[in-house]
Amino acid sequence: MSNFKSLFLNIMLERGFYNQCTNDDGFDAYLYECEKSGKPAVGYLGSDPTGDSLHVGHIVPLMMMRWFQKCGHKPLTLVGGATARIGDPSGKDKLRPFLDEETLQHNIKGLKKSFSKFLKFGDGANDAQMVDNWDWFKDINYLSFLRDIGTYYSVNRMLTMDSVKTRLEREQPMSFLEFNYMLLQGYDFCQLYNTYGCRAQIAGSDQWGNITSGTELGRRKYDVELFGFTSPIITDSNGKKMGKSEGNAVWINEEKLSSYDYYQYFRNIGDAEVGKCLRIYTDLPMDEVRRLEALKDKEINEAKKILAFEATKICRGEAEAIAAQNTAIQTFEQGEAGGNLPTIDVPSIEGLPVIDAFLQLGFVASKGEARRLIKQAGLKLNDAPIVDENYKLSAADLVNGQVKLSQGKKKHGLIKQAS
RNA sequence: GGAGGGGUGGCAGAGCGGUCAAAUGCAACGGACUGUAAAUCCGUCGACUUCGGUCUACGAAAGUUCAAAUCUUUCCCCCUCCA
Structure with missing residues (x-):
């Protein structure tokens, strides 16, 4: 055969x-x-x-x-x-x-x-x-x-x-x-x-x-x-079916999942899956696939970026893929607040409790969860861990007119003050 | 139609009058280590909270009790066997 x-x-x-x-x-x-x-x-x-x-x-x-x-x-x-x-x-x-x-x-x-x-x-x-x-x-x-x-x-x-x-x-x-x-x-x-x-x-x-x-x-x-x-049913190295991220399905349609999250799903694929995913989720020629999957250790991240980009391109179009990639580079590699992150706009940031801000971004399901995460140093404000769970935002927290909020290492969002 | 067995948190599955916001496992989440990986380790995992507590939850409703996921009644749903 x-x-x-x-x-x-x-x-x-x-x-x-x-x-x-x-x-x-x-x-x-x-x-x-x-x-x-x-x-x-x-x-x-x-x-x-x-x-x-x-x-x-x-x-x-x-x-x-x-x-x-x-x-x-x-x-x-x-x-x-x-x-x-x-x-x-x-x-x-x-x-x-x-x-x-x-x-x-x-x-x-x-x-x-x-x-x-x-x-x-x-x-x-x-x-x-x-x-x-x-x-x-x-x-x-x-x-x-x-x-x-x-x-x-x-x-x-x-x-x-x-x-x-x-x-x-x-x-x-x-x-x-x-x-x-x-x-x-x-x-x-x-x-x-x-x-x-x-x-x-x-x-x-x-x-x-x-x-x-x-x-x-x-x-x-x-x-x-x-x-x-x-x-075959494609599974990851743990034998789990592909397609779930944080317990939620990774949707094809953009109104169900942002292109940035879609990109991130592929960007965060396990090392062992890179070759398989490149073959299946991208149109890249096999020569290129073979070259990329041969990469090891830190270099494999390059392969993952390409995988994420190509996969996003097919599903969301090239423009979206580029935007998602740029956002990812800005947030992860340059530590800046990228443009495509989930954002909420508020009339005034002054006095807004951080906990509420996280709630509004949808990063936490409840205030209790936010408090818990703060105790575990899991929430960050402009990349600095939040220590006081009752902290209220003020104008001093604004960087370029926005505040960057992070949950864990991978979820980032912005609060913008309407000017 | 008859006889039996069930319905518990995202799932699986204990509990069978108070010590139950409910064991355990899985999943999930945070932290450490790293590479936005895997594995490992530590921690968390109903909501609100002035962190003292308060509220809502064990299929639904009513009841017994100082006290119910746990007992009683009715209802709904599911399963097994027989017809």
């Missing part, structure tokens, strides 16, 4: 996106054929609109799609308007909450936004396109669905699928509703094949069961070979 002919699969392999494929040679041949003839292959990536933005944990398949498109193929992004009304049992112990129509619409809009940061949408031959499975499920008739699709599924087989099996083994409840999820996803795949000629599905490895559900349905019902391709 190391001798792929298609550009796409070679890239996947080289950059660490390759986990499992329903048929290596077949998929490779199909892609190669498409790449050679200039006729785009069509592949899809599904996601459920359970939130209004994707986060870093979703980037892996997104980047795969991005490469897919770069190789000249056409990506479809499927939002599960219908399946979200059911809930995917994979990897979950509990039934998912149902969403009302309004949130659903809101979420779909947010997802489209997330997708469009990584993929080019439009009407061109290999432009990405957004589809919603609600379109074909909303009018479906239960009996005909059972008859047309249900006949192709064996319950015996379904019971052996991981998503179902683990749930049963752990004696976690699983409703019939969820049990049907894989039929719906299988149907999605075939539906996309029928209307768009889509023959490939790309996803994280946890979707394997759902993918094969589709490829098998395709083979049985339409006599076509569909391909499934999965990425």
Whole structure:
């Protein structure tokens, strides 16, 4: 399997996106054929609109799609308007909450936004396109669905699928509703094949069961070979999934997370992850990746900066990436109060208790927490630890018309006095 | 429908009348050491506080008691087995 002919699969392999494929040679041949003839292959990536933005944990398949498109193929992004009304049992112990129509619409809009940061949408031959499975499920008739699709599924087989099996083994409840999820996803795949000629599905490895559900349905019902391709689940050296920072998801959409924080997330990645992340989260050529990941000790920080910059650039645009980088350099390397830090404006700084200022910046959840942090020397005012928890700000604290507040070593913010 | 077992802090999971703002583990946060890394060590981890305390919390509501997460009743939800 190391001798792929298609550009796409070679890239996947080289950059660490390759986990499992329903048929290596077949998929490779199909892609190669498409790449050679200039006729785009069509592949899809599904996601459920359970939130209004994707986060870093979703980037892996997104980047795969991005490469897919770069190789000249056409990506479809499927939002599960219908399946979200059911809930995917994979990897979950509990039934998912149902969403009302309004949130659903809101979420779909947010997802489209997330997708469009990584993929080019439009009407061109290999432009990405957004589809919603609600379109074909909303009018479906239960009996005909059972008859047309249900006949192709064996319950015996379904019971052996991981998503179902683990749930049963752990004696976690699983409703019939969820049990049907894989039929719906299988149907999605075939539906996309029928209307768009889509023959490939790309996803994280946890979707394997759902993918094969589709490829098998395709083979049985339409006599076509569909391909499934999965990425490994990317974890850090502790085996934790990527994508959480301070317990919060690192969001793709800027209204959920500032570009500076996005940048910082990648800047603070562990040493062991640098190479992996460069391959996966950036478009940098492999030569460059290899050079950067070879860096050791202090030098590896250079690699991290590039990683953070490149990753931010893809998601937030070059201007934002530069701004985030500058802010980081100013705050961390020059110890100045950079321009892009979280800022609050107050009419007058005079007499404002520091504790309240931290509260307003959102660095602390309560005054008690602020007091605690002060006792632990965790809060700083213009880089000097605060000793008096009742300290009130005054004009004397202003530096260039602003006050720099820090929590710990990494969180910095500014208070500006309206002039 | 019947019989049993449950619902405790971000999660997992003890407690089963006062000493419980609630063990322990994980996660998280601060500090030290460093490189805005990892590992390690120390500390913190409901809210408010004039630091004496005050308030809100153990599914929901009512009750017993000087005193309830702990007992009683009703309700809601979940699980297991049987039909």
